[in-house]
Amino acid sequence: MNRLLKRFIRAGAFISKEINEVRRQPRLVLSLILGPFAILFLFGIGYQGESSNLSALIVIPRAGAYSQNVEDYRKLVGQQLTIRDVTTDEAAAVNRLKQREVDLVVVVPADASKQISSGAQVRVPVYFNEVDPLRRDWITYLSFLYINEINKQTVAAIAGQGQQNAGDVRSAIARMRNTLAVLDARLSAGDISQANSQVKSMQSSSANVQLAVGLLSQFLATDTTLVKPPAPQDPNQVNIANGSQAATRLSTDLQGLDDEVGGSTPDPQKARERIARVRTDLDTLDKVTQQFQTINPLVLASPFYPVAENKAPVKASFTSFYSPGVLVLLLQHIAITLAALSMVRERLLGTVELFRVSPVSPGEIMVGKYVGFLLLLGVISGVLLLMMSNEFTVGGVHLSLGVPILGDWILLVLTLALVTFASVGLGMFISALSKSESQAVQLSMLVLLTSVFFSGFFLRIEAIWPPVRAVSYALPVTYGIQSLQVIMLRGGVPSPAFWVGDVPFPAILLALFALGLFFSLLSYILFRREFRRE
């Protein structure tokens, strides 16, 4: 018989053996398929996202007009913070924090107004008692957010006060208008001396108006990273941005009027032209001031607010987001455990001795086992995908977790096949290192634990120190999660990708294949050594 055919037959012995062995253990089949689904299902119904709600105590100064009504403070904070109580006893509050009855204690400083008035920033102590680093960072960030909110409200109050003050500016402008009318009348009457006196009066009033309007215009027209004031297109156009220019122009025009009226023989026609210019300047300044008054103080304090819009193709629930990871993690674990135990069992059963005497080679054994496990895990993956996907309905009723699968099914299947390939390789490697079943199981569990921490399943890989990230990329699950999340939830092709003809092929799958090949070769070398005659 053809030698090649015999090789296939010998490898086939292991394919059918592995499948039959699993088939003969209904409980194992049940746990292999229903177990992972049950985990996913429980996760889906049980996981409600990271709880970000924190409880807080507010400590207010004994003296001062601070409200002791907890509801007043509750109105100030969002959903992330629940104000439990308001107290003046800081020591008792800190004690409750130590007892972990509350998450935060916020101490309102006694002399905040005084410190602000003196130009100092006010220190607001926020105490917490947390060992979880993630939660610790969250509390720190939340403190920053709430202090920002307090700052915003403070600025808004100041802006409101400024708007009230703007009323005085408008009164001054109105007075300047009246003086201008008197000036005009005096000029018409030929009373140059009185006219000159009116101009001097206006010049002294305009200094305050110019300062006030100049400041608020500057405030409104401040050039920041996010805000660029529009360039004035029409000098006569009234807007907040050119208020500052109008204030400067008023000064120039008043000086021109003074020069005209203060001369020995003032020209009435020219003087009236100057008066008309000053009137225009005052109109502009009045409109700018009026506009400033109509702006909501909160807008002045916090001119921007975000409107977040998710451009992802699907609004994934926690279950949907974690399902690809859970699927790959389970697949890797099952593959590793099956492969790791498989060769150890052969060794313990004594079949290895039979193989050594028979014409079967280590390569044929490995190929047979590989194909057997690929077929078995292919069936498990298929059933799990069906149970996960939102396509699975019976009689119109969704019996699945409703996880969207937006991407290319070929890439999806390829990813799962390569994850299985690499995981079986890793399992074979563990098997080659293990002398007993308990060792193999222990090493498999270590890989599972490593995967949970390093694969990007819960913690982002970018947060891992780059040299240690090598551990992440030694795990098939890392590539699987990255690839499946893009394929299933984004409907895309994991990048970077290279083109095979017109088809984009993700480089990550090539890396996964290389990883599988590496583990397979390593295992093959070790098995060959084991098969070598002693």
Place this chain on the structure above:
Amino acid sequence: MSQPTPPQNDGSVTLQLPVVPSPPAVTPVMANAAQARQPMIEVRNASKRIGDVDIVSGLSFEVNAGEIFGFIGPSGSGKTTTIRLLTGVYGPTEGEVRVMGVAPSHPSRRVQEKFGYMPQLFVLYPNLTVQENLQFVASLYGMSPVLRQKRVSEMLKFVELWDARNRVASNVSGGMQRRIELAASLLHHPALVFADEPTAGIDPVLRGKFWEEFRRLRDDGRTIFVTTQYVGESEYCDRVGVIRKGRLIAVDTPIALRRLAFGGDIIDVEASGLTLGTVQSLTQLDMVKEVQPVSRRQIRVSVDEAGPAIPAVLDILSANNATVSRIEEYRPNFDEVFIVLMKQDAQHRGESDLANDE
């Protein structure tokens, strides 16, 4: 499997008058002349050391094609190590081992396809059925699906496991498991079968069946290398190697081994009228080495070979007016032969007793 002949564990055969020497229990049948010329197994001064311990040393023997070669020794004497040297699981530390003309530690697939191996313990898969286990082993030898199906069915019927073919191997008895192993080792018509204690722990009836099958295979021209702890089974072998503490102490046919142990054949005589003169007359015969009186009516005569000696002894007894009621070759069972050989080896090595032999 046809109705087996129950084995005779004591190894003795009682002869009725007229007395003739019994033929060898088995007669090697050579498949062809080439096989007869070429030893199937050649071992030259082979040793195997594991760690600092010499498991076997100085092994030298040949196994001819078409014979049953028994390898007998106490537990721990090196039988399994020897079979592992022959199957290539181990390579020799020193010396040379050749099986079918090649070193088994560097075997070709073509040679390995001709090996049948029955390990000492059940090494197949407890979760597979009897049939699936045999299918698996047949596939290891590259048998096509059609041939595999046919042979597995044949072997299942042969080892009387057809009705149990769908039972998982963990649910069958120990005897059945040994039968599965036997069937597995014979599925691919091997030219050379290595059986490591095939009859250990199984009932006498099944043991008889196994030996019957080995003889059938031998008659079919195949070579069987079999280890056993049951000394009585030596009788079923064409030749026997006796191993003790890793050293081969004797290799020969079962009859020759008995002679080796006892210095020749023994004839038991029971007669009335035995006198000192009768004993002296017997000792005058060239073929008689020694005459031992056992009782007033019984003597034991040591001779080179019982066949030609018995008529001569009868003549002397008749001439001395002794009335013979029984004369027969005394064939000490192989347990006795084995113990004698072990003691001789212990004495040869200067050991006081066999206490260390398990």
